[in-house]
Amino acid sequence: MSPPNASKSPEIHTKQRILNVAIELFSVKGYRGTSIASICEQAHVNVAAVNYHFHSKLELYLQVWRIALEHETETNPFDGGIAETASAEERLRGRIRSLIHRFVWPNAPSELSMLIIHELSDPTDPAVDEVRFNAIRAPHSAMRELVREMLGDQATDQEVLFTTMGIFIPVFGLGLQQQSVYRRDHQPNNDGNSVRNKLPGEILRDAISQEGGFEALIDHITTTTVAGIEAVRKNIKKRGNP
Amino acid sequence: MSPPNASKSPEIHTKQRILNVAIELFSVKGYRGTSIASICEQAHVNVAAVNYHFHSKLELYLQVWRIALEHETETNPFDGGIAETASAEERLRGRIRSLIHRFVWPNAPSELSMLIIHELSDPTDPAVDEVRFNAIRAPHSAMRELVREMLGDQATDQEVLFTTMGIFIPVFGLGLQQQSVYRRDHQPNNDGNSVRNKLPGEILRDAISQEGGFEALIDHITTTTVAGIEAVRKNIKKRGNP
């Protein structure tokens, strides 16, 4: 009777189907921008299922966060696969590679980074702060320690802080641009010429889509970052002990 | 009769009062996050006034954008007040100063930059693209030309692009962090310890709030940026003509 629901039953459980769609929609359109109804529609599931399996929209969202965080940590560790024993510059390169992968992976930022960006520009609920904080804190303090190591003991805290920020924060800018481009690409009414020229994010996307472009970007960022660190070190040496 | 409406009449016109409140709320909470009702409440104005003076919420929003863009252009020109005749490094410093002022001005990012960030992470309507584009394009292409000048003719387009992005895009990351901190500060239920440690944006805000911290940040960014450009130039020289 009724439609042959081949998309149901043992294959993938309702709960999992909801999660799969939710992670996609929440990361692209944010918490407020995605309705339970739209999730259920795409997952071929009744709206009540969401409130049955997860108590509320917010709890579903939290679950999505936890899954995205786990997934990112597994597939893309902070160290970029570089051993602890490698040179500082090697390790820096690994960290930068990992960050870029998260926030500008050619086709789209990772789900986690998109969630982070939405949460930063439009916080959902204090309950999310905890998990969001965990997602940001670990890579940030790891980077800070590495910068401290590279700048040496004579560097002031402010120098370490600014230098760390100089590496860490720009990727949020990259992610924001990428996310904007990604959304624009997926807009249903995108006729491609409503705005005459390209936004910085689109120019960048084009560049890294080219053969070798992505590696070139990582090279460029690593090179300029190392040069920046070197410049700060020179200043420290010139100044001597504070 | 009724309350002595001292907040009305010739003083400031209804339309202007709406705009004043709208620019504040839209920039902090975004388009979707602010209701017409909340604007009218704060402006001591009836909801119908919005739809009388501006046809719709969207048109009010567009008006706010135009005003914010105008205001920013007047009070904070791209060149940071540095003359065309100054050295390239001086002009770069001016541009960086201007960008930082827009996106991380100690107390809060400017209205325009907050609008931009919201629009990037959660686009409102194609009608906004035009004005948003104008807000981003001018400083971006100015920066690009300056970078081209500093890198010389032998630099590839990709080198110019990446270097420009390396200066231009990070400020979006800064702005995103600042906006997040700013919103958190202004949340009504902010007990200050729902999350134990500080987010990068908060650490940074603390640092630039200190005496001389803001200038130190601009110094740091300028120094590392110049060092980065110098590194790219060296690569170009080493490589010779492509």
Place this chain on the structure above:
DNA sequence: GAATAATTGAAATACCCATTTGAATCGAGC
């Protein structure tokens, strides 16, 4: 100072959304 247009006010309308409800259906264990 009357007539007319502009503006404001309070309430109504229409839509979207999260959540609830209670019946229907399914599935495992006996």
Place this chain on the structure above:
DNA sequence: GCTCGATTCAAATGGGTATTTCAATTATTC
């Protein structure tokens, strides 16, 4: 094959929002 708990379904509820409506009020013009 029956029972009971788990799951799914369609419809209803309640709260929020943008927008409209039209009468009341204010300002402007002659």
